[in-house]
Amino acid sequence: MTSALERTAGPRRTPRTDATAAGAGEIATPVPRTHRGARFAITTTVLAVALVVACVVSLGSGQFALAPSEVVGILARAVGIPTAWAPGTPAAAGVVLDIRLPRIVLGLLVGAALAVSGVLMQAIFGNPLADAGVVGVSSGAAVGAAASLTFGLATFGMWTTPVFAFAGGLLAVFSVYLISRSGGRTEVVTLLLTGIAVNAIGGAALAFLTFIGTTATREQIVFWQLGSLNGALWPNIALVAPLVAVGIAVALVVARRLDLFALGERTARHLGVRVELLRVVVIVTVALLVTGAVAFAGIIGFVGLVVPHLMRMAIGPAHLPLIITSALGASLLIAVADLVARTAVPLADMPIGMITALVGGPFFLWLLVRTRRRSGGWA
Secondary structure, three states, rough: OOOOHHHHHHOOOOOOOOOHHHHOOOOOOOOOHHHHHHHHHHHHHHHHHHHHHHHHHHHHOOOOOHHHHHHHHHHHHHOOOOOOOOOOOOHHHHHHHHHHHHHHHHHHHHHHHHHHHHHHHHHOOOOOOOOOOOOOOOHHHHHHHHHHHHHOOOOOOHHHHHHHHHEEEEEEHHHHHHHHHEOOOEEEHHHHHHHHHHHHHHHHHHHHHHOOOOOOHHHHHHHHHHOOOOOOOOHHHHHHHHHHHHHHHHHHHHHHHHHHOOOHHHHHHHHOOOOOHHHHHHHHHHHHHHHHHHHHHHHOOOHHHHHHHHHHHHHHHOOHHHHHHHHHHHHHHHHHHHHHHHHHHOOOOOHHHHHHHHHHHHHHHHHHHHHHHOOOOOO
């Protein structure tokens, strides 16, 4: 018999869990809200400090080496902040402000765009293996950008290349979504096979455009396939920054709805989420973010796959803090990878896409094995 205390206390309540873990392929476990908040604050602070340090070191590294105090002095003088640190010579200021700083800023934008697009794709597909590079969205965007250059199109002026990249990425992500989705869910095998097919088609299209293009367009297509921040200019950043800013803003707005979406489509509808509209908004946002990343930096793979998983392991699966920390973490990863690309080989600039692939490839294999062991199979 139950005691009087048990009868008056009402039904027992199960511990609060992170419901969004189900959307990421993880087993939900009770995590106190205060602990999640503390981990988010600590992780964000560590990432922000590491990012600032990495940027200062990168700005001072290279054939024209500069001390951190000189870098800080140049940056402070450029924005009109009085400082006691030496601003450096005019030549040093030109190297930092006109060559290295645009490259770093573009890298930060690209990293944030790829990571946030990865978070959104994993949420809307309900699959931890979804990523713009894995499922072919980056390839589709690269094909669109390459086509605009190969055929000398100038329909939208300086926006022509980003617009065609957006169209290619949008076509790729809608194709993957429609083909891989069956019975209200997306299976791992179908997603991967669809991504392989889309990447193959994109590779064939890039090869064809390389074949029919001029020497200049061929070099640009190869540049996209390898991925690089070499040649970043402030006008390019002026085009990329609005795309990335809008994409991240939309992601932050829909973050709470993605938490509800992870509970299941039926539950989300009962809670007032317009599921189909949310899907369309997220897919278009992913295409927008990938466009900003691919248009001037090329295909940089695995960033949107690796970073969100690491952040999810660190702070939990709630989407709002996950978007913020993933953007910071990916920016840090790109900044460090670009530093390695510029300095690892003397008098050479390695493709940054190769470095991220060296990190992301083994991680992707580990994730495949981990997912299979937890689910007991691939289906």
